[in-house]
Amino acid sequence: MRKKLLGTLAPAAAFALPVFILSASILSASILSASGAVASEGPQPLALPPAIPMAKDVAYPGTVALAVTATDLDRHVLSVSERVPLPSSVTEKGGDVVLLYPSWLPGHHSPGGPISEVGGIGVKAGGKTVPWVRDTVNVNAFHIAAPAGAKDLEVSFQVLTPITPREGRVVMTPAMVNVQWNMVALYPAGYFTRDIPYSVKLTLPHGWQYGTALRASGPAVGDTVTFGTVPFNTLVDSPVFAGQYFRKIGLNRPGETPVALNVVADRPEWLAATDAQIGLHQALVTQAGLLFGTHHYDHYDFLLALTDELGGIGLEHHRSSENSGPPGYFTKWDKTFPAKDLLAHEYTHSWNGKFRRPADLWAPDFNTPQRGSMLWVYEGQTQYWGYVLAAQSGLMTPEQTLDAIAMVAAVYDRRAGRTWRPLVDTTNDPVIAQRAPLSWRSWQRSEDYYSEGQLVWLDADTLIREKTGGQKSLNDFAKAFFGVDPGSYVTRTYTFDDVVAALNGVVAYDWATFLHDRVDRPSPHAPLDGLTRGGYKLVYTETPSPYLKAFEALRKVRNFDFSLGFTVDSKGVLTNVEWGGPAWNAGLAADETIVAVNGMAFDADDLSDVITQAKVPAKEPITLLVRARDRFRTVVIPYHLGLRYPHLERVAGAPDVLGAILTPLK
Numbered sequence: 001m002r003k004k005l006l007g008t009l010a011p012a013a014a015f016a017l018p019v020f021i022l023s024a025s026i027l028s029a030s031i032l033s034a035s036g037a038v039a040s041e042g043p044q045p046l047a048l049p050p051a052i053p054m055a056k057d058v059a060y061p062g063t064v065a066l067a068v069t070a071t072d073l074d075r076h077v078l079s080v081s082e083r084v085p086l087p088s089s090v091t092e093k094g095g096d097v098v099l100l101y102p103s104w105l106p107g108h109h110s111p112g113g114p115i116s117e118v119g120g121i122g123v124k125a126g127g128k129t130v131p132w133v134r135d136t137v138n139v140n141a142f143h144i145a146a147p148a149g150a151k152d153l154e155v156s157f158q159v160l161t162p163i164t165p166r167e168g169r170v171v172m173t174p175a176m177v178n179v180q181w182n183m184v185a186l187y188p189a190g191y192f193t194r195d196i197p198y199s200v201k202l203t204l205p206h207g208w209q210y211g212t213a214l215r216a217s218g219p220a221v222g223d224t225v226t227f228g229t230v231p232f233n234t235l236v237d238s239p240v241f242a243g244q245y246f247r248k249i250g251l252n253r254p255g256e257t258p259v260a261l262n263v264v265a266d267r268p269e270w271l272a273a274t275d276a277q278i279g280l281h282q283a284l285v286t287q288a289g290l291l292f293g294t295h296h297y298d299h300y301d302f303l304l305a306l307t308d309e310l311g312g313i314g315l316e317h318h319r320s321s322e323n324s325g326p327p328g329y330f331t332k333w334d335k336t337f338p339a340k341d342l343l344a345h346e347y348t349h350s351w352n353g354k355f356r357r358p359a360d361l362w363a364p365d366f367n368t369p370q371r372g373s374m375l376w377v378y379e380g381q382t383q384y385w386g387y388v389l390a391a392q393s394g395l396m397t398p399e400q401t402l403d404a405i406a407m408v409a410a411v412y413d414r415r416a417g418r419t420w421r422p423l424v425d426t427t428n429d430p431v432i433a434q435r436a437p438l439s440w441r442s443w444q445r446s447e448d449y450y451s452e453g454q455l456v457w458l459d460a461d462t463l464i465r466e467k468t469g470g471q472k473s474l475n476d477f478a479k480a481f482f483g484v485d486p487g488s489y490v491t492r493t494y495t496f497d498d499v500v501a502a503l504n505g506v507v508a509y510d511w512a513t514f515l516h517d518r519v520d521r522p523s524p525h526a527p528l529d530g531l532t533r534g535g536y537k538l539v540y541t542e543t544p545s546p547y548l549k550a551f552e553a554l555r556k557v558r559n560f561d562f563s564l565g566f567t568v569d570s571k572g573v574l575t576n577v578e579w580g581g582p583a584w585n586a587g588l589a590a591d592e593t594i595v596a597v598n599g600m601a602f603d604a605d606d607l608s609d610v611i612t613q614a615k616v617p618a619k620e621p622i623t624l625l626v627r628a629r630d631r632f633r634t635v636v637i638p639y640h641l642g643l644r645y646p647h648l649e650r651v652a653g654a655p656d657v658l659g660a661i662l663t664p665l666k
Contacts, residue, residue, distance in 0.1 A: 064232070202227070562644040
């Protein structure tokens with residue numbers, strides 16, 4: 001990453017020193033500098049503005065008072081007021097005060113603060129309006145000329161949240177609100193965010209209830225709740241889900257650290273969790289405790305939105321997590337299991353990502369760039385434990401989990417882009433692509449450190465089990481690496497060498513080479529040795545697994561990635577085309593629409609039948625009528641291998657190590 005330029009640059013002319021007089025015409029063309037270099041004719045860059053004050057680990061002199069009103073549901077507007085106390089040095093003489101709008105947020109892995117949604121900024125001191133100026137380089141920084149004698153600044157603004165998904169993630173609906181404090185707060189530059197205390201008031205629509213890791217300092221006054229004072233980094237790490245239809249479900253046993261499932265829904269009937277379903281979520285808490293051996297929170301709050309209207313999310317926090325589930329999460333339990341690993345994944349982040357965090361992903365404030373070189377641990381191992389804990393708790397059955405792993409293995413083993421782009425480079429994708437849709441994801445690669453990282457850690461787990469005769473496993477690494485400092489909330493950072501040392505503490509091996517081979521180097525195939533050691537092999541049949549069928553139903557798509565090489569939605573729109581596959585070779589691209597198949601109007605079931613029929617020897621190629629905007633064309637795909645869907649098949653005579661991994665801990 002390019003190093004930030006600090007200070008004010010001197011004008012370029014100051015660096016050019018003529019050593020002899022030239023004619024006017026020659027002098028106008030060039031100037032010979034003292035170093036002998038020739039400066040070209042034309043503009044020179046202006047000096048950059050003064051750098052924003054760097055964060056220092058010193059206590060901020062006062063508590064920022066923040067008040068947020070989240071009642072304008074029709075217009076999707078959050079109203080904000082802040083009182084920012086000023087340091088005595090500013091009060092005495094006045095001066096430039098810089099307030100920052102958070103940009104780099106933990107869990108986003110990129111500068112994603114929605115600064116474009118901020119409007120109506122006003123600043124006062126002592127009741128009088130004070131001018132502000134946005135920094136011309138750092139657009140998330142606001143310079144405020146505080147007058148001498150001012151003890152604090154009164155700041156007000158609105159956050160104009162998206163009204164439709166076209167504009168961004170919807171956070172306000174008629175039935176629920178997701179308040180993320182980073183969206184609704186400015187903070188003073190020059191301090192670690194852990195050193196800036198905030199007191200917060202939140203006003204919600206009448207009668208609504210809420211879930212958050214924050215705790216109220218007293219009873220609500222009307223529709224306004226006041227939370228206890230916390231450091232700004234803790235505030236940002238403690239979002240709120242509030243709703244008209246709300247249910248709070250305790251998941252801890254009596255006497256244990258409180259853990260709650262806070263559920264909001266578009267409709268009240270969607271909150272109807274059965275005792276058996278609640279028991280499975282309680283088992284998730286138990287299994288995670290057995291895996292890691294301890295925890296690093298005084299309470300934990302799952303925030304779960306069951307909705308078609310609020311924007312989807314899965315975001316980790318130290319003492320909570322923001323999660324979206326399908327409306328039928330409880331009421332259509334047997335159909336929504338492909339979404340059941342999300343809570344396990346985000347819960348794991350309390351250990352991996354929040355308590356233990358890669359050193360280059362930790363920053364002193366929310367405007368210092370982060371780097372994600374270790375996201376294959378932060379997210380990849382979390383993805384692994386998410387699947388394992390979902391199975392161990394019963395949120396997913398072992399069979400469903402094996403089917404899910406088969407999909408992961410098949411997708412990443414066939415990913416064309418792995419031949420040129422190593423896994424570690426995909427850790428830059430949150431910054432490169434900003435999580436925007438990609439035209440050719442299978443070639444460009446995206447954030448593959450999640451699921452391919454999962455395969456790396458399955459590989460490591462089975463290798464440890466093999467080398468120790470089943471006496472040790474990646475569970476031992478988890479307990480030794482993440483289960484340290486019981487009860488501590490203080491983040492502990494780690495490096496690649498720390499991970500290698502911890503693995504060697506479980507079993508001696510050349511773990512550095514093992515990881516470098518899988519993470520740092522391109523490879524034509526995914527790391528599937530974990531399947532082989534686990535007692536399984538990846539195979540393809542003509543029948544989709546129950547997991548894939550349920551996944552297709554939730555996403556409203558049909559997956560032909562492993563046959564024709566594309567996924568298509570219910571309207572015939574191609575949502576993905578695999579680079580190098582039959583459809584790609586025929587010239588198809590994402591966002592085109594299949595209008596007809598072999599002369600008949602598009603229907604996904606009919607397309608499936610046509611693919612099967614094309615297996616007949618000497619059968620004609622599959623012919624598609626395709627629309628791309630206002631143009632129609634006929635595409636011929638000479639494909640005769642039939643339907644292909646991934647499955648895991650037991651290797652005869654091999655021990656079922658995968659089955660052991662997915663068995664509940666005791």
